[in-house]
């Protein structure tokens with residue numbers, strides 16, 4: 001049994017971690033929940049216990065065995081290292097993912113990396129996790145040379161404020177009102193009735209930070225810096241569930257049927273085998289697998305496969321992956 005701390009317990013990811021710990025009957029000895037001063041004094045029910053939210057973390061450092069970091073990167077950078085040496089932190093932010101001494105783990109792909117931790121294990125970006133889970137068996141069988149990915153990401157990937165923003169904008173649109181750009185504070189532009197081809201900041205290369213996460217994190221998880229990845233990340237007006245169009249070039253030939261056989265047996269993957277069937281975000285919300293559909297030979301290059309991926313970004317893209325890591329730890 002472990003003492004468990006959730007940093008950012010009131011956020012979308014923190015709440016999902018709490019739900020999954022209960023659903024999977026994680027061996028929790030005592031639970032401690034931390035959030036901002038705005039949440040001080042509130043409480044939540046875990047199993048049959050009422051657990052109070054605290055806004056001071058110092059006292060939790062000595063008590064913690066396992067910490068789920070569900071804070072935005074600036075807060076994670078400040079708070080997470082304080083737990084190092086006392087507990088193992090599984091961190092959802094992007095603060096530590098590319099640090100050489102922090103393993104970046106997807107349990108279906110590289111669980112062995114957990115052993116290398118020095119107090120922090122990073123959870124990859126949501127879009128990266130859902131891409132590497134089904135691609136891993138193809139990489140093992142034929143080696144991935146190149147990945148071309150376009151994402152269709154839900155607003156919950158940006159946290160609770162973005163969800164509230166879409167809800168408000170849908171109501172405005174229903175009343176026939178237009179939405180001023182200044183009202184879009186969590187996202188860069190109004191998202192109701194719109195799509196935004198920018199997630200994160202632009203980097204000098206013309207790619208955004210979200211796109212570069214998909215490049216760098218995929219290489220780190222597969223331990224292969226030779227894989228070429230190009231990503232275009234787009235925010236769409238969906239509440240939960242990220243979707244991706246992926247074209248992958250392999251080093252050896254592989255038919256769509258062979259790829260389906262490999263992905264069908266892969267842990268964490270649900271394959272829709274009918275080539276005319278496809279998963280959609282509204283169906284996958286609340287589920288655990290990465291759903292794969294529309295698998296076909298890519299017509300644009302040799303040894304190419306194309307597919308459509310959908311997963312719940314709050315579960316496999318964040319909280320579930322973190323709890324799976326904790327399960328391997330204990």
Ligand SMILES: NC(=O)c1ccc[n+]([C@@H]2O[C@H](COP(=O)([O-])OP(=O)(O)OC[C@H]3O[C@@H](n4cnc5c(N)ncnc54)[C@H](OP(=O)(O)O)[C@@H]3O)[C@@H](O)[C@H]2O)c1
Pocket residue numbers: 007008009010011012013014034035036037038039040069070071072073075092093094124125126156157158159160161313314317318
């Ligand atoms: N959402 C996703 O799909 C997803 C996927 C992968 C990774 N992540 C990462 O997971 C982390 C959490 O994301 P989220 O979507 O859960 O965000 P969120 O819904 O905005 O929640 C943020 C959490 O941080 C707390 N917080 C904010 N300011 C704080 C402060 N000054 N001191 C202490 N706590 C503070 C909030 O507490 P209050 O409620 O008290 O304000 C809340 O618990 C982020 O690093 C994000 O990049 C998210």
